Amino acid sequence: METKINNPLLTISSSRLSDITGINPYQIRKDLSYFGEFGKRGIGYPVIELAAQLKEILKSNQTWNLVLVGAGNLGTAFLRYRGFARRGFIIKAVFDNDNRKIGQKIGNMRIRHIQEMEKYLKSKKIIMGIITVPARSAQEVADLMISAGIKSILNFAPINLKHPQEIMIQNIDIAIELERLVYYLS
Amino acid sequence: METKINNPLLTISSSRLSDITGINPYQIRKDLSYFGEFGKRGIGYPVIELAAQLKEILKSNQTWNLVLVGAGNLGTAFLRYRGFARRGFIIKAVFDNDNRKIGQKIGNMRIRHIQEMEKYLKSKKIIMGIITVPARSAQEVADLMISAGIKSILNFAPINLKHPQEIMIQNIDIAIELERLVYYLS
DNA sequence: CCATGTGAAGATCTTCACAGCG
């Protein structure tokens, strides 16, 4: 699927997007056409304009505030990671239930007690949360989040969280991804 | 999909598996039937036996050795996390290219220079790797891994890695998961 | 002539309905 670049910076064709992403060009065109007619026939897609439109559609032309629960290794890594902010996600507070951790700092962020979370979430109107607690506490944390108004949860605990269907949950289980790799090892 | 437990410990029905996992019972039966006839009609699936068979099919009745490249926040979190070992994945070595980090320890594991990786991988016959380096270095690391015999890569760098098709790559881009949540926020 | 946009064909995945067996 190699193609020539004929109009660098201004436009990009579906076949070149395919080269970059690995997604085939039919799929790219179909997917884009689902949201509108962004391209010009014979030319391709105007890069700047397309990016702007997609950002609007995906609501990523704005920043989103989050809270994180679970100041363990993984939670700490996320707090220190700069990449989220670059993509528009700001972790505003961290909560834990371990009294030895409360008040400690990760970077310049103080760890708060989980009991403060409900009030915090409601006052700041935050609707997204990340769960990085052990599996045994994850359901309890999710329930707390949901009752405090959280609408979307990114869950790293290896457990299937029960939740009302209007709440969005994305699970990331790293061990499952490794297991998938093992399975496909011919 | 609530059901009664009628033979605790010994057998489990697809509908009860459904309650637990959230996957519907038709899907569970179809998927299992793809690998064999594990159940008994009118009874359900024998728990112990089913677990053993699935572990064998998924090759998770054995442990797998891994290396990790990128001793940053995320890499460090994984090294400290006990959950992988419990699921049969052992990180045997960590590599980085930052001279200030080489020789330092994370837990009881010494950080090695990336230049040592090829020799290490070949001598230990390790075929799985985890990439937790910044996006700009990820392709280079992947190429190194692949030329040293790695067959499966779990990649956390937010970039599409080019690779021969016989190499398995699983990507985890946490910001994409957050973006997915935002998009589905009604 | 080039590359999009899209109806139609094809492939795959999910759900259903029920025969079959303990």
Place this chain on the structure above:
DNA sequence: CGCTGTGAAGATCTTCACATGG
């Protein structure tokens, strides 16, 4: 009678082929 296993139906996703317009 209960619950699996599975062919068939239904839904969805992917690929193709080509008409269309710059």
